[in-house]
Structure formats: C-alpha cells, structure tokens
Amino acid sequence: xxxxxxxxxxxxxxxxxxxxxxxxxxxxxxxxxxxxxxxxxxxxxxxxxxxxxxxxxxxxxxxxxxxxxxxxxxxxxxxxxxxxxxxxxxxxxxxxxxxxxxxxxxxxxxxxxxxxxxxxxxxxxxxxxxxxxxxxxxxxxxxxxxxxxxxxxxxxxxxxxxxxxxxxxxxxxxxxxxxxxxxxxxxxxxxxxxxxxxxxxxxxxxxxxxxxxxxxxxxxxxxxxxxxxxxxxxxxxxxxxxxxxxxxxxxxxxxxxxxxxxxxxxxxxxxxxxxxxxxxxxxxxxxxxxxxxxxxxxxxxxxxxxxxxxxxxxxxxxxxxxxxxxxxxxxxxxxxxxxxxxxxxxxxxxxxxxxxxxxxxxxxxxxxxxxxxxxxxxxxxxxxxxxxxxxxxxxxxxxxxxxxxxxxxxxxxxxxxxxxxxxxxxxxxxxxxxxxxxxxxxxxxxxxxxxxxxxxxxxxxxxxxxxxxxxxxxxxxxxxxxxxxxxxxxxxxxxxxxxxxxxxxxxxxxxxxxxxxxxxxxxxxxxxxxxxxxxxxxxxxxxxxxxxxxxxxxxxxxxxxxxxxxxxxxxxxxxxxxxxxxxxxxxxxxxxxxxxxxxxxxxxxxxxxxxxxxxxxxx
Numbered sequence: 001x002x003x004x005x006x007x008x009x010x011x012x013x014x015x016x017x018x019x020x021x022x023x024x025x026x027x028x029x030x031x032x033x034x035x036x037x038x039x040x041x042x043x044x045x046x047x048x049x050x051x052x053x054x055x056x057x058x059x060x061x062x063x064x065x066x067x068x069x070x071x072x073x074x075x076x077x078x079x080x081x082x083x084x085x086x087x088x089x090x091x092x093x094x095x096x097x098x099x100x101x102x103x104x105x106x107x108x109x110x111x112x113x114x115x116x117x118x119x120x121x122x123x124x125x126x127x128x129x130x131x132x133x134x135x136x137x138x139x140x141x142x143x144x145x146x147x148x149x150x151x152x153x154x155x156x157x158x159x160x161x162x163x164x165x166x167x168x169x170x171x172x173x174x175x176x177x178x179x180x181x182x183x184x185x186x187x188x189x190x191x192x193x194x195x196x197x198x199x200x201x202x203x204x205x206x207x208x209x210x211x212x213x214x215x216x217x218x219x220x221x222x223x224x225x226x227x228x229x230x231x232x233x234x235x236x237x238x239x240x241x242x243x244x245x246x247x248x249x250x251x252x253x254x255x256x257x258x259x260x261x262x263x264x265x266x267x268x269x270x271x272x273x274x275x276x277x278x279x280x281x282x283x284x285x286x287x288x289x290x291x292x293x294x295x296x297x298x299x300x301x302x303x304x305x306x307x308x309x310x311x312x313x314x315x316x317x318x319x320x321x322x323x324x325x326x327x328x329x330x331x332x333x334x335x336x337x338x339x340x341x342x343x344x345x346x347x348x349x350x351x352x353x354x355x356x357x358x359x360x361x362x363x364x365x366x367x368x369x370x371x372x373x374x375x376x377x378x379x380x381x382x383x384x385x386x387x388x389x390x391x392x393x394x395x396x397x398x399x400x401x402x403x404x405x406x407x408x409x410x411x412x413x414x415x416x417x418x419x420x421x422x423x424x425x426x427x428x429x430x431x432x433x434x435x436x437x438x439x440x441x442x443x444x445x446x447x448x449x450x451x452x453x454x455x456x457x458x459x460x461x462x463x464x465x466x467x468x469x470x471x472x473x474x475x476x477x478x479x480x481x482x483x484x485x486x487x488x489x490x491x492x493x494x495x496x497x498x499x500x501x502x503x504x505x506x507x508x509x510x511x512x513x514x515x516x517x518x519x520x521x522x523x524x525x526x527x528x529x530x531x532x533x534x535x536x537x538x539x540x541x542x543x544x545x546x547x548x549x550x551x552x553x554x555x556x557x558x559x560x561x562x563x564x565x566x567x568x569x570x571x572x573x574x575x576x577x578x579x580x581x582x583x584x585x586x587x588x589x590x591x592x593x594x595x596x597x598x599x600x601x602x603x604x605x606x607x608x609x610x611x612x613x614x615x616x617x618x619x
Contacts, residue, residue: 148177161187168195172232172255175239184238191243195250196236229254233261240268247310250277256320263325271308277315308332315340315367322347327355336360340367343397349377356385364414365392375401383407389414391440399425409433417443424449424456431478432462441470445477448532457481464514473522477529480515481557484508488556488585512559513566520570528573530559531582534610550610555584562587563596571600580608 158180167188175196178186232255240246249269256262256278269276311333316322322345330336339356341347356363363386370378382390382404390411395404400422408418409430415438420426426446435444448456459482486505519528532555540549561567561581579601586609588594597604 158187162190164188165191166193167191168193170197172196172228175232175235176228178239179235186235186239186242188239189242189244191239191246193248194239194243194246196232196255197250197252233264237264237268240265240270244270244272246270246273248275248277249273250279252279254280256280259321259323259325262320263323266325266329267304269308269311269329271306272310273308274310275313275315276311277313277317278320279315279317280320282319304328304332306332307334309335311336313338313340316345317342319344319346321345322352327351330355331359333360335362337362338365338367338392339363341369343369343371343373349373349381353381353385357387361387364388364390366390367394369397370395370400370404371397375403379403379407383410386411391415392417394419394421396421398423405430409437412437414440416440419443419445420456421445421447422456426456428457428459428462428481431458432466435468435470436466437469439469440472442472443475444470444473445475446479448479449535460511460515463518464511468518468521471522472524474524475527475529476519476522476525477527479532479555480530480559481555483511483515483557483559485557485560485585487560487587509565513569515559516566516569520572523572524575525573526575527578527580528576529578529580531555531580531584531608534583550583553583558584558586560585560587562589562593567593568596568600573601575603576601577603577605578608579604579606582608582610 161178178188180187236251236255240249246269251265256265257280262278265278312335314330314333314336316326317340326347336356337360339360366382366386368378368382379401382393391414393408393411393415394417395408400420405427408415412434415434418434418438418441431446435441446456446458456479458478458480460480461482463480484504484507486508519525534550534554536546537549537553540546559565559567561584565587579597588609597607
C-alpha cells in the first residue's frame with residue numbers, strides 16, 4: 001500500500017494548519033481586524049472558489065515555516081513507517097520459514113517413529129522366532145532322547161546291532177547307550193571301523209568364566225560333559241574288547257587324554273585291527289579340569305600276551321605320552337610295518353628304538369617329525385629301528401641335522417619313497433647322492449620355500465656330476481637351481497644376482513641340455529614337478545602387486561623349457577602325465593615349444609604354469 005502524505009495532512013492537521021484552513025473557509029482570523037459588515041447580503045455562489053486567499057505579512061511567513069516543519073515531520077513519520085513495515089515483513093518471512101522447517105522436522109520425526117516401530121516389530125518377530133526355534137530344538141532333542149531310550153528299551157539295537165559295521169560319531173553319549181543297564185557287553189559286536197571324536201574338542205566355548213559345551217544348538221554344562229567323558233573312557237575299552245572284527249580304529253579327544261585311558265585302549269585292541277590312530281592335543285583343554293575320577297585299566301578277560309597280528313599301521317599324534325604300556329603293546333605287534341609320530345609326542349626315543357628293533361621285524365615305513373629332538377637321537381632311531389631297512393620315509397620339521405642325513409644315505413639301497421618336508425637345510429649334494437644311490441626309488445619329493453635362497457634346491461652342477469640310478473622313478477618333485485640365465489633382464493629378484501648370470505646364453509643352454517638329458521633318462525617318469533605354488537608376500541593385495549611380487553620371487557636360475565635350451569632331450573618321457581612349472585622363469589614359444597610338447601608327450605594330462613586365482617588359471 002502506498003503512503004499518501006496528503007491524507008496525513010487532511011486527516012490530522014496541526015494547530016497552525018487548522019488556523020490556515022479556518023482562514024480559507026472564511027472563519028475570522030483572531031489576529032486580523034474585524035471585517036466590514038454589510039447589510040446587504042450577496043447571493044450564494046453555486047461553486048465556491050478553492051483558491052485560498054493570498055496571505056500577506058507576518059502571518060504568511062509563519063504559515064510557510066509551519067508548513068515546512070510539518071513536511072519534515074511527515075517525511076520522518078513516513079520513513080519510520082516504512083522501516084516498521086519492512087521489519088514486520090521480515091519477521092513474517094522468518095516465521096513462515098520456521099513454520100516450514102518445523103513441518104519438515106515433524107515429517108522426518110514421524111518417518112523415524114514409523115521406522116522405529118517397524119524395527120521394534122521385526123525385533124519382536126525375530127525374538128519370537130528364536131524363542132520358538134529354541135523350544136523346537138529342545139523338543140526335538142527330547143524326542144531324540146526318548147527315541148533312543150525306546151530303541152534301547154525295545155531292544156532294536158540288541159536285535160539288529162550285528163548289522164552295524166561302521167560307527168563314527170562326535171557324541172560320547174552314544175557309547176553309554178550302546179550298553180543296556182550295567183552290562184559290560186555292547187549291543188553292537190561286529191564293527192569293522194570305529195571313529196570316535198570328542199564333542200568337547202569340537203564345540204567347546206566359554207560363557208563368562210565357566211566353560212560350557214555347545215552341542216549343536218543347545219548348551220551342556222561342563223559337569224555333564226565331564227561325566228560323559230568319564231563314562232566314555234570306561235565304555236570304550238568294553239566296546240573294543242567285544243568287537244573282534246575291527247580293522248580301523250581312530251580315537252581323538254578326551255577319551256585318550258590320560259595315560260590310564262590310553263592303556264585301557266591298548267589292552268582292548270582286538271587282534272584283527274590293521275590300523276590304530278590316536279590323536280590328542282592338550283591345547284584343546286587348557287582350562288578344563290581332569291575327569292571327575294581317574295579311569296582304571298581292565299583287561300576285560302582279554303589275553304594281554306596275545307599277538308595283534310593284523311596291526312600294520314600305528315599313528316601316535318599330538319600330545320600323547322608314550323609310556324611303558326606302549327612298549328608292552330608294541331611287543332604284541334610283530335606285523336607292524338608303518339609308524340607315525342608327531343614332534344609333540346612325549347617319548348623316550350632311544351628306548352622306543354630298542355623296542356621296535358626287537359619286536360617289530362617288518363617295520364619299513366616311517367613318518368617322523370624331527371623338530372625339538374636331538375639330531376643324535378633321531379639319527380640313531382632312523383638307523384637302527386628297522387631291521388629290514390626303510391622303503392618309505394617321510395621326514396618333516398626344521399632343518400635336518402647332518403647325522404640324520406647321513407643315516408638316510410645308509411638306507412638308500414632299500415628306499416622306494418622319500419618325502420622330505422623340512423623348512424630348509426637339505427643340501428644339494430644329499431639330494432644328488434640319494435638319486436645316485438637309490439636304485440629302487442619310485443617317489444622322490446623335497447619340499448622347498450620359494451623365498452628361501454639357501455636350502456632345498458638341487459644344483460645343476462651336482463645333477464650332471466654323477467648319473468642317477470633310479471630308472472624306475474615315477475614321481476619327481478624338486479627345485480633345480482644354479483643355471484645361468486643371462487636372458488633374464490630383471491634384477492629385483494635376489495635369486496638373480498649370482499655370478500653365474502654373467503655367463504653367456506650359449507653356456508647356459510649347454511648346461512641346461514645336460515640337465516634335460518639326465519631327467520630324460522628316467523623313462524618311467526609320470527609326474528615331473530619342478531615348480532611350486534606362489535606364496536604372496538606380506539602386504540600384497542592388488543592384482544598389480546601380485547604380479548610384481550610373483551615376478552620378484554619366481555625361480556630364476558632354472559630350466560627355461562624351450563627347444564633352444566635343449567628341451568628336446570626330454571622326448572623319451574613318453575609316460576609323462578603331469579608337468580608342473582609354477583613360479584618359474586620359463587620362456588615358452590607357443591608355436592614351437594607347445595607344438596613339440598603335444599607331439600612328443602602323448603599321455604600328458606596337465607601342464608601347470610601357475611594356479612593363483614588372482615593371476616588367472618594355468619594351462
């Protein structure tokens with residue numbers, strides 16, 4: 001709305017203005033002399049003149065000054081009015097914005113409340129579902145227990161237990177259920193294979209400071225588990241004693257945690273058993289107390305002098321203690337030909353050597369972890385435990401001692417399978433000596449670490465020094481090193497900094513051809529594994545980093561596997577089925593080299609160049 005000063009002047013005239021209006025309207029001026037009165041009145045004019053009479057003298061000056069003051073006053077009032085209106089408009093605008101924002105916040109709050117309500121509803125649904133699931137699980141467990149009771153009560157196992165040939169379970173409860181009442185005779189008596197593993201071993205967890213056993217989806221109190229273990233330790237020998245057709249026995253966990261428990265098992269092994277595997281780790285039960293009462297051994301009417309003629313394989317693994325009962329057991333096993341012992345098995349190795357040599361004349365296969373054992377004791381055991389000589393050995397652990405390696409060489413004439421899985425330290429000359437002095441050798445494997453530059457590599461100069469006598473060799477897994485490869489232009493690999501890389505390409509090809517020729521003499525070879533799986537370095541994540549790291553650590557001073565380097569010397573390997581060249585600096589020419597492979601190795605089934613999924617699949 002526009003502001004009209006004239007309206008303000010006519011609406012609220014000042015005192016001076018009212019005086020002026022009085023003069024204009026014909027009212028007498030109090031400061032002027034009285035007008036001359038006429039007796040004759042003039043007729044009224046139809047239209048009065050709007051022009052005020054002219055002012056003269058001091059009155060006119062006073063009127064002008066008053067009018068100026070009024071104008072100034074009106075201007076000030078006009079400005080104040082405009083400012084007030086602008087302020088009110090701004091406040092109204094701000095108020096409208098706040099109202100809009102408040103409505104938006106109310107909408108957001110309403111949406112959040114709806115979301116919270118939905119989540120609360122879902123939470124209640126899940127809670128109800130979990131409750132119902134727990135109830136259902138408890139009901140099913142109760143039904144299972146009742147079903148087992150009904151089976152036992154009705155004598156189903158008693159009637160049909162003779163049909164059960166194999167029993168494998170992680171629940172020790174079942175052992176007690178195989179017996180009716182206090183009877184020492186189980187309802188299953190014709191088992192051929194038995195595998196018992198502890199539910200405690202596989203499902204133990206801790207709630208607060210008290211360990212409980214999580215069996216399936218339910219929870220069992222620790223005391224109940226200990227009672228189950230105690231009953232199982234008593235029932236297991238009874239089960240073994242009455243199943244005289246058992247062939248394979250695998251026992252793991254708390255059933256054999258104590259020497260007495262192991263003794264009870266050893267006393268009850270039937271003469272028909274061919275394989276006995278015992279495995280227990282103390283680390284599984286660091287915070288668990290021992291059973292409520294110690295188990296007592298019983299012969300259950302068995303003849304402890306009876307020979308177990310069928311037992312051929314004995315595996316002692318984990319933290320089992322080899323006591324006097326073990327030595328007595330070995331005296332009953334004249335047919336034993338294979339024994340496996342972990343490094344953690346607690347035993348007197350010299351005493352075990354004497355017992356095996358005296359009581360096990362057919363022992364010829366050994367799987368031994370040598371870590372933390374004196375080199376002298378291990379060497380003495382290896383050299384003297386077998387009277388017929390070892391034909392199969394698997395040795396693992398830290399770097400082998402010189403006495404052990406010397407003892408291995410003494411058995412070279414009888415060795416057929418050699419598997420060395422040491423972390424390092426197998427000298428090249430030892431590997432070459434075995435290949436040059438073991439005529440019966442069929443399987444030769446020496447594990448190596450591709451990032452260990454010191455051990456477990458067979459040098460090319462050693463390969464060509466003496467001929468190999470193992471012409472029946474079918475499996476060869478070694479890493480060959482010491483070959484000049486001046487064709488390699490990368491220098492970031494520590495394996496590529498030796499003096500041999502200063503030799504010429506011609507010298508490198510001449511040495512490679514001699515190595516190819518030596519391998520080609522093994523005409524029965526079916527698997528040739530010269531490479532190894534790529535192991536990424538710490539902190540390598542992206543594909544580019546994998547490629548760079550793999551190129552850095554791949555074997556460098558190795559065979560190039562090209563026709564130019566002499567690969568044609570491998571043509572006699574007509575039975576070859578597997579060629580593994582992973583993690584090696586090879587230089588395949590797809591047109592020449594691969595075509596030659598297709599033509600000369602008709603039985604080749606697998607050519608493995610690399611198998612890391614991050615880098616793509618091999619051939």
